[in-house]
Amino acid sequence: MKATQNHHFSYDVIISGAGPVGLFLACELALANCSVLILEKAENPHSPLKQLPFGIRGLTTPTIEALYRRGLLEELEVPKRLKKPHANVMQGPRHQAGHFAGIPFHEVDVDTSRWEYRLPGSTATHLIAELEELETVLARRAKSLGVTIKRGLAVTDFYQREDRVTVQSGDQSFQGKWLVGCDGGRSVVRKQGGFEFAGTEPEFTGYSIKVDIADPDKLRPGRNLTEAGMYFQSQPGYLLMQDFDGGAFHHSQEPVTLEHVQEVLRRISNTDVSISALQMATTWTDRARQTTTYRNGRVFLAGDAAHIHAPLGGQGLNLGLGDAMNLGWKLAATIRGKAPEGLLDSYEAERHPIGVQVLDWSRAQVALMRPDPSTRALRAVIRDLLDTRDGATYVAGRVWGIQTHYEIAGNHPLVGHSVPNIELEDGSRIGEQMRDGRGILLDFGSNLSLNLLASEYSDQVTYVTGRANDLFGISAVLIRPDGIIAWVSASEPDEQSIRQAAALWLAR
Structure with missing residues (x-):
């Protein structure tokens, strides 16, 4: 590979991808006075699929704490959303606090006293966020810290030397000491870097669609599991569907037409519902894969570039932001010459096992969504368990990320866990x-x-x-x-x- 245009500047770190993971990582690096360039394929950061309700994500405890510790949580309009929760959240004494494979668990059943070192009233255990707003807040912070963001420039290739990485974007090249791929499930950095992407193949094709329905009363609101699959209607015309076709339609790369969406919806819902207009549609699967290593020389992976799975419960966003929080300070310390031997290796050692847990959590949910009699019987058992204090507390601890910890040497049970938000005598935390x-x-x-x-x-x-x-x-x-x-x-x-x-x- 030979660049036709020389780079104009050498950066400490080049990041491929300006999604939440890439932006948050850039903020962490720039906070430590590292020079950062983000290359993003999309020219426009705004996408219809980031709009409500498709752009709603659940933030887990580690993510909320990370944003809070950097002064970013207060920039999100969380209080406004808490007053107006989205359609899948039940109110009242049986307030739904989350779900496992669509089976709800409730706030009143969760025994928070079991989390001995979590202070009540410090930060929330879970929040609803809008993806576009989160990206806007992170991009604003990144720019204020001096991060350079170049949109409309996709990483197309790169090569490493002993002390630097040269990154190609079309006929332009850029040079950095390190490269981090935060470029999603179809990551060019992962593919060009020769990373092994191991895992399991999908069981379904998922659809996110916005449609005009001629006879909307034929579809029930909320999540509906049927003998043919699942459909979820959060607001009139906004639908998610799961068609257990082994991911065949998604992999066919055929266009998502009105006729196809109507056929799938009719079959799954077992109605003769009619779609009068298809405004927006995308497909996805429950393919679950993870790179066997997160580093190759001067190249790292984070977020969906390192691991993909079904987007059930927003676990992917939180997993990726956790990657960024873990890698950022370690890479910055290395760049500043303040990293002890093995510090960078601890990124993979700590984050890869967390990725394994999340992928298995996703696979377990898919197993409970299969449209067959045995699965329906198993769902009834799990539903009963989630209505108990032990069941709800266990699942909440996993879904909210409260049980997340790293294996760090030390005798005290707090070692390896997130620090409690201790209040000091001067009133600060x-x-x-x-x-x-x-x-x-x-x-x-x-x-x-x-x-x-x-x-x-x-x-x-x-x-x-x-x-x-x-x-x-x-x-x-x-x-x-x-x-x-x-x-x-x-x-x-x-x-x-x-x-x-x-x-x-x-x-x-």
Whole structure:
């Protein structure tokens, strides 16, 4: 490959894709003073499929905490949406808090007291967000931090050298120290980078459609499982369908015509409903695949470029944003020469297992949606379980991401988990102390050895001392820039253990 036009500037990181994952990763890198270029294939960031209700996504606890810690949550119009929830949310004493394979669980059945280290009233466990608004907020933040976003330029090829990556977009080329593919399920970076994409083939073709219906009373609102598949009508004319054809129509790449949509809808709904106009349509599947590695030299993958599955419950968006939060500070530390050996390897070590869990969670839901008698019998059992306190609490913990943690060495149960949003004696909360993307050494006892350690890592860690309203029986905590606890002391801090933890995640 030979570029016909030379690059104009060399960047620390080039990101392929200006979706939420690419934009959030760019924000994390720019927050640490890295120069970032985003190349995005689409010229226009606005898409009809990002409009309500197709653009609605459920944000899970790790995502909400990440946005809160960077001061982005307050920029979303969450309170307005909470006053006007979308059509699939039931109100009243049996308020629906989520679902598993379309089977609801309810807020009143979830026992939040079992999550010992989650403070009530800190950040929400789950929220509804609009995809287009989220992208707008992230793009605005990225630009304010100096990120360059070039739209209408797709990554078409790249090649690596020992110290840089040259990226081709048509007849233009750009140079960066690192390249990250955040370019979706059909990722060019993944394909050109030779990543193995292993997994399972689909069982259905999914449809997202907006139509005019001549006789809308023939279709029931909400989610409807039938002997032929599933259709979900969130608002009149806005439909999701699942046709268990093994993904055949999606893979055929045939155009989605009015006649085809009407045939599928009639068959699944078992009605003679008539569609008078097809305004918008796209197809998708439950194909579940994940790259066996998230890194190849100076090239990383994140989001749907690294893992794809059925978009059930918005897990894909949250999984990708978690990738960005995990990779951002580690790659920035490497660029600044402040990364201990093995720090970049921990991105794959921590995020790949989370991806495995989410893909299996998606497969399990698909298994409960099959239109056959055995599955209907199994759904009845699962429905009964979700109406119990144990069942609802378990599923809520998984769906909301509260159980997410990393395998980090340490004896305390908080290690590897997200730090509780502890309120300090001055009224501030730990999450508010993380706006600058730095780590925190939180010391409740004003320990001289911890003060000395913090001074040695002063360009990476903020030393916070004082008392708190709820100490959880701990005296000191080392918090990574992504809000994950790397070390905890429940008594007089052991200097050797904190220095070992600091050496693992920080470099002087």
